Amino acid sequence: MNTSTSRRNFLKGAAATGAVLMVGVTPKGVLAAGHAGLASLTPFVKIDEAGTVTAVLKHFDMGQGASTGLATLIAEELGISLDEIEIEFAPHNPQVYNNLFFGPVQGTGGSTAIANSFMQYRQAGAAAREMIKAAAANAWGVAASELAIVDGVVTGAGQSAPMAEFVAAAADLAVPEDPSLTDPKDFRLIGNPTTHRKDNAPKITGQAQYAMDVHLDGQVVAVIKRPPKFGATVVSFDASAAEGMPGYKGAAALPTGGGVVVYADTTWQAFQAREELTVEWDFTNAETRSSDQIRDDMLAMVNSEPEFVARADEGTDAAMAGAAQVIEKEFYFPYLAHASMEVLNCTIRPDEDGGVTLFDGCQVPTLSAGALAQVLQMPMEKVRVETLWAGGSFGRRATSEVDYNVEAGLAFLLDGGQRPVKLMWSREDDTTGGYYRPAAAHKVRVGLDANGRIVAWQHQLATPSIFKGTFFAATQVVDGVDRSSVEGVPDTLYDIPKMTMGVSDFQSPITVAWLRSVGHNHTGYVMETMMDLAAEAAGVDPLEYRLSYLSGEGEERARMREAFQLAADTAGWGTPLPDGHARGIAGMFCFNTAVAQVAEVSKDEDGYVQIEKFSAGVDVGLAVNPDVVEAQVQGGIGFALGFIMRDGIGFDEGEVIQSNFHDYEPLRVWDIKDIEVAIVPSAAPPSGIAEPPVPPAGPALANAIAALGTRVTMLPMAENGVDFV
Template identity: 40%
Template sequence: MNAVVHALGEQSTSRRRFLQGGGGLLLGFALPGFGTEQPRNEKPPEAAVGHATRAMTQESSGLEPNAFIRIDRAGAVTLIVHKVEMGQGTFTSLPMLLAEELEVDLQQVKLEQAPADNERYGDPLLGGQVTGGSTSIRATWKPLRQAGATARTMLVSAAAQQWKVDPSTCVARNGVVTHGASNRSLKYGELVDAAAKLPVPKDVALKQPKDFTLIGKAHHRLDSPDKIDGKAQFGIDVRLPNMSVAAVAISPVPGGKLQSADDKKAMAVKGVRQVVKLDHAVAVLGDHMWAAKQGLAALSPKWNEGANATLTTASLVAGLRSASEKQGAVARNDGQADKAIAAAPRKIEAIYEMPYLAHATMEPMNCTVDLRNGLCELWVGTQVPALAQGTAAKLTGLALDKVRVHNHYLGGGFGRRLETDFIALAVEIAKQANGPVKVVYSREDDIQHDMYRPYYLDRMSAGLDDAFVPLGWFHRIVGSSIMARFAPAAVQNGIDSDAVEGAKDQPYAIPNVRVEYVRHESPVPTAFWRGVGATHNIWVVESFIDELAAAAKQDPLTYRRGLLKDQPRMRTVLDLAANKAGWSKPLRAIEGRRVGRGISVQFAFGSYMSQVADISVGADGEVQVHRVVCAVDCGQIVNPDTVIAQIESGVVFGLGAALWNEVTFDKGRVQQNNFTDYRVMRINEAPAIEVYMVKSNDAPGGIGEPGTSAIAPALTNAIFAATGQRLRKLPVTATSLKA
């Protein structure tokens, strides 16, 4: 997801939050033109401006990073984190970057969640205050290290001035500046006032990888203790005085309207306070969730279902298939693929389909709103705090500085919390509520009123020479454009940059390649899903390349290696995964089951990855995944534990989707409603997962999403090896794999 996020409205600029600190060294870092939110529209005292303001201005013009650090007189270091923590480990990895260059112990760094502010806290890779697209480390790798190095340099200079020595004779370590020759030392807290008066250096030297003491070393998650003992606060945990809890019923058909609801029966339920009716939904507000749910059950809403009441999965797919017959916008055009395929002695064609998918985050959608006295406060877990702020401002008519977003830990995001539909619903309910209200989706609401990973249909064709080497490659992608809605500027010449990721840049050495994109919309709302384009295209590309290998009667590993001669990093991870998986060794036989091994490679989100899956298929067609081996080159690794955890979670997430998940429609309605029919992988079903990391000093790549996108083709290629059946449509169905 490489997006430009457009804020809803102008961002007011203030330094109040920046300057409050009761003395100390405050360094501001911002991209050109980036400012900050002014809560409550208060002005800072004039006396507070001085050197801190000057330091911020000079630093932003010289280094242009995008975070804040604050060091107080006690030596406490605060990193104001502009990314959110949703299980991916940013609240450990980001302070590691700062602490490495600042020369402090990681435990010394305190974290403060950044306020909603697109201008000051925008991600240079995404263009707004967004956590997504596996960019948290990629976007902060240099800026946060520069922030730490800048502060360290100023503290050393302050100590050197006080001692009247050359700064080069001083050393910073563990929050202390030492002059070895005179055996003098000062703690950072003792130096902050003097350092704040110094000019901010425009250029600072960063450590060489050989000198890292934190980066590249495994470190326990800093957020784990509070999550284990229950201190951590998620959006769903919020409780305010006199707060009501709202259960909602949303039109079951996209575009439907509320026709009627029985207020009297709902209000007769003990604990129900209020019924709020909206155009497309109705909410029952109660003292607690049980009262609200019971009231909602008594409400019996009726709907005007509208034009989409006849919508079915079959009709949706028929629309995609028809659209696939049309020429699309050209994303890549090397040589003359059409002519090369037509003239080739052998031609292979295939159509691949991937279904709509829900996010099914552990924490269902929720948002608490307090709308009073010309102010709007939100308590929520969101990947886009500034967009959430803008959404509330637009709906309430308030200025941005009258909307305050209190962001919390996210109980899973996967792209779902890049959206603000659930926040808009909560604000609309709060406009009629008598006091603060927390809106909580049930699991059924969460699945049936999600914004789904698009349904994709792909047409593939390849022309092969007599040695079965591909001469031409054609790939036409058909599906909804998320970017056209979320970030229109990212759609150029009809190409949704996300929709073609993993296809436009497929790595194989083929002389004639054409990749097209056909945008096809339906009434089904679509959104990002843990790497949308890559999760779809990597499966298609890696499945089709496996088809070519099968046609050539060649080993899939050997076939890939021959087409990756100019991709040394890709070949490295391919060979590493194959070697660790024992590719050349036969699989252990399992009585009554067919066994198979499949492989995949990918370049996505700036990282190279290969996965090997060992599976077995029973006589009833049920697939069991026994082992997954993954090799990854994600450039410089910050925290190896995080890399391993992200890949493991991505593999499990992707396996569940490939094996079982789909969202289907009948009579305009989503047919799935809970984990009973939208199945997730259970502990006893999870395979053994091995992760091997390539040591590299290259700039970091992303790691949150690659594990998910690489596993599906490794799985289905393994199923082909076991059964001889090529799966061109997901999810895997046991019926088709029966012996």
């Protein structure tokens, strides 16, 4: 292996026993079934001879509730209760378990789990139901149309028996090509607000196994001493002070130069030994700027000619020149850590056939298996992935470089590849040396006519690119523009007559990745703040002003209008408030979902701001699990408010200032008093819900605080003029 290979270039290269009836799809995408061990079939639903039903989940669950949603679809069609179905995560097999929106990739992300699996899992459940009914009909000498499955019991034609009695016979039957699906009017589970999560009990009792829980016989724990500045590399290291420490097994420099791996018997021993290492670093290509310099450099970029053009409506400059009034603002958003509750970790085990098994809360198994295959120089089919529960991700477990899996692979190789290696990060590792939501600077000029109507919109953006330099660039970078940088602006649903948008790529060795809602979590703040300022200048109610720019045709605009109206109605928009209280409104359409939110805040006599309530209106299509939808909206609002109010990754001469939750503080229970979520009734196919609640929360809060007299465009708020209770 070439030890001079740069880290980025290196990383760029980078059926249950006893089951009887299995129903899923073949590699050609058609429904199929068979007995246990049938190699041509990988199922979505399995039923063993005891009648135990298992939903095989092609999407992993990091807390967003995908396991409940997919199990609900099967249980609904099969005719059983949610309590009667077990769940397990699928093995890596992208031919069958691919995300239909990602191409030939098995992975979870982009709020796609339910949207792309909705029909697949319903059809699998329906096919299993029809096969069991057919087997029972054959046994009883009656027509299958006379039978039904209710709570796991086949009944009808004067007969009744547990469906387990017919599983073996059903496995020999042909799978119906087009099984009849349950009429939505007969849904028992789908859309039922009393249907609760499948993962509550195992998580409360500790039965749910997370990647962090894996402990294999003979394993060694690996931790990495990382550079104090991004872009620095190892020159040499001295581990002599760690020799003789309890559990210490050794240390080695990573071939990428990105750190020194330390081995020990336990995680604590590895952390302790790591502290004793002395490392000489090469800072030639390292980031050495401090936070103020980074911010100022980005703001300078938005006041210069942009590198690339994201939108260029003809006549925008002329329209701006003729505007009766121009509103101009600059915005800055700092780098953000994902700060998942479960720190990054994974385990690699050598297998008897010369391959390996990766134990991980694995978000994109295809990326992980492919990267490890390259690192370990073995065929991809030799890399097995066993997916476990994950304690959060927010995008961190799905970087294009699958960095922590690659680190584990390198640690495994350097250890000799003969025993399991468990890679562990600390909270401080993640906060100081992880992949961040890119910082971003915006400059916006909005021209209004004499009636307060928008006539021109000029928008400049500077931010590091997430996709450039990765294999995603082929589809995600168009004419030099990283679409994740600008999303939410050039494609806004607002009917803005003239718009130009330029974007420049901020260069830094600081590693970046998508964070929940990707570009929308900063573009949404800017768009909704500027819409509020325009409404204020026009002397028009902020809700009315927004709706007037969503009056055009199209399903997306209609859904956005309905979400805005529902949020406003839920919040009592326009009704009187106590003195010192104010409301703000914002909305965003992303991931094919419309979300609008109203924030109500108060300010006491000492100037401290309290968030009294958030009210949300959500159009997510058919809400498969309303309880999960509500939880995701509540969680998304809380997640967003934490970093909008007080969080940001800061730098002192290139070194990260924050280290843990004491100085990178999530939302606290006292920060917000109430969240009310209203779901738009819909029979449309379900869309995403994990990410869409995030973008509107910040601007809704900002617009409410502005109504009390303080307009914040530089984040976080707590460092820019807002004192929270």
